[in-house]
Amino acid sequence: MNFQLSNYILKLYETNAIKFGEFTLKSGLKSPFYIDLRHINSHPELLKQTADLIVDQVKKLHFDYVSGIPYTALPVATLVADKLQKPLIYARKEEKAYGTKNPIIGQYEKGKSCLIIDDLITTGESIIETAEKFQSAGLKTKDFAVIIDRSNDAAGLLSKQGFNLHSLIKLDQMLDVLKQHHKLDDSKISQIKFFVKSSNKAESIAYTNTVTQKILDLIEQKKSRLVLSLDVDNQHDFFKILDQTAEHIVMLKTHVDILTDFDETFIRRLREYADKYRFLIFEDRKFADIGNTVRKQYRGGIYRIADWSDVVTVHGIPGEGILQGLFEGLKCKAGFLLAKMSSKANLMNETYTRKILEMGQQHHSVVSGYIGHGTSVAEIRRLKNKIPKGQLLLMPGVKLQSDKDSLGQQYTSVREAIEGGADLIIVGRGIIAQNDIKKAVMKYKSASY
Numbered sequence: 092m093n094f095q096l097s098n099y100i101l102k103l104y105e106t107n108a109i110k111f112g113e114f115t116l117k118s119g120l121k122s123p124f125y126i127d128l129r130h131i132n133s134h135p136e137l138l139k140q141t142a143d144l145i146v147d148q149v150k151k152l153h154f155d156y157v158s159g160i161p162y163t164a165l166p167v168a169t170l171v172a173d174k175l176q177k178p179l180i181y182a183r184k185e186e187k188a189y190g191t192k193n194p195i196i197g198q199y200e201k202g203k204s205c206l207i208i209d210d211l212i213t214t215g216e217s218i219i220e221t222a223e224k225f226q227s228a229g230l231k232t233k234d235f236a237v238i239i240d241r242s243n244d245a246a247g248l249l250s251k252q253g254f255n256l257h258s259l260i261k262l263d264q265m266l267d268v269l270k271q272h273h274k275l276d277d278s279k280i281s282q283i284k285f286f287v288k289s290s291n292k293a294e295s296i297a298y299t300n301t302v303t304q305k306i307l308d309l310i311e312q313k314k315s316r317l318v319l320s321l322d323v324d325n326q327h328d329f330f331k332i333l334d335q336t337a338e339h340i341v342m343l344k345t346h347v348d349i350l351t352d353f354d355e356t357f358i359r360r361l362r363e364y365a366d367k368y369r370f371l372i373f374e375d376r377k378f379a380d381i382g383n384t385v386r387k388q389y390r391g392g393i394y395r396i397a398d399w400s401d402v403v404t405v406h407g408i409p410g411e412g413i414l415q416g417l418f419e420g421l422k423c424k425a426g427f428l429l430a431k432m433s434s435k436a437n438l439m440n441e442t443y444t445r446k447i448l449e450m451g452q453q454h455h456s457v458v459s460g461y462i463g464h465g466t467s468v469a470e471i472r473r474l475k476n477k478i479p480k481g482q483l484l485l486m487p488g489v490k491l492q493s494d495k496d497s498l499g500q501q502y503t504s505v506r507e508a509i510e511g512g513a514d515l516i517i518v519g520r521g522i523i524a525q526n527d528i529k530k531a532v533m534k535y536k537s538a539s540y
């Protein structure tokens with residue numbers, strides 16, 4: 092390694108941009124090192140040196156624009172753009188919750204190409220996500236420059252998708268330099284290398300709780316990925332439809348508070364159907380209050396939902412206490428967190444969705460998966476890729492063809508939902524509003540599996 096680069100690594104170390112000790116990561120894992128390159132921006136010399144090194148690395152590549160991923164990489168991208176005399180554009184960090192605002196800020200011509208700069212690469216997934224944002228705005232992205240590559244093999248992952256990764260420093264190089272300068276000893280280095288390898292393994296753990304396993308078994312046994320949403324207001328219609336559909340569905344989704352004639356006999360009868368036709372009962376209650384309140388709503392009141400339902404829907408907005416309030420001390424119950432709704436202009440933006448997925452992963456013993464929606468295969472696939480392994484994506488707002496209703500519901504086709512990776516589709520009016528219910532349920536079942 093050249094002198095300039097090892098000198099740069101030492102400077103990163105001296106400014107605390109690379110730290111060793113014990114750090115709790117977002118995933119809950121404890122890491123023996125931590126890289127925080129935001130510090131670079133507070134040291135003008137170091138920032139300039141970073142930009143010079145990146146310029147050296149990318150100056151022979153062909154691109155029309157320079158971009159940095161906000162916030163950390165934006166200042167250095169600005170310097171790089173200046174040095175190369177290329178225009179700077181960048182993608183919004185937060186997706187607009189609604190509206191049709193272009194995610195790319197700045198002036199650019201469609202069809203031209205952009206170099207994207209980021210500070211750190213761990214898995215490569217966030218870079219791929221950014222590339223997709225640029226691509227959907229009509230720009231070409233092929234080259235990525237990062238300061239530190241601390242991944243196992245992000246370059247390999249990116250190259251499979253047609254991207255080139257140019258990193259200034261790889262983790263092993265960084266450790267070598269710090270060892271040569273007596274900042275690290277062999278035991279610490281092997282601890283770090285072991286952590287990087289095993290954390291990748293930890294990320295590939297499948298979080299499958301007992302309820303999820305039951306759902307997965309039913310999908311295979313029934314050769315169906317169908318959840319029927321039976322939103323009718325009386326028991327007579329309810330069981331008439333259930334008679335024609337029960338054997339083909341994996342779960343039956345209810346809104347018991349829609350029924351005008353709810354009583355104890357309804358629950359008894361429903362449980363008999365569930366046992367006879369082997370489906371799970373899914374009360375779509377969408378709990379959204381503090382732990383103490385939801386516990387009472389779930390376990391008490393006139394509906395006593397916890398007594399008869401297998402799964403319920405939960406909003407994560409009050410924080411993780413809601414999951415404790417609902418499920419603590421109960422067996423064989425699980426929730427689905429709402430990660431992205433199907434209704435038009437809903438306020439769940441990318442950041443919200445990401446936080447919900449983090450909450451769900453941490454509470455995987457009671458979170459079987461997520462309610463999520465997308466209006467295209469690419470959007471659904473992007474969401475699915477972020478879902479921790481072993482947890483499920485349930486997609487509502489599904490019909491045979493894309494459609495909408497007059498109150499903001501958006502429908503994506505079954506084909507797109509399944510191609511995008513939905514584990515289960517939630518279908519209501521696509522089936523229950525049809526004259527021939529039996530025929531409709533068979534169509535959805537076969538299209539889903």
Ligand code: S5P
Nearest residue numbers: 320432433434487488500518519520521
């Ligand atoms: O984002 C969502 C989440 C849910 S659970 N969008 C939804 O439509 N749902 C539910 O799915 C909704 O409450 C309804 O019960 C069902 C969709 O019904 P459909 O008749 O529009 O298919």
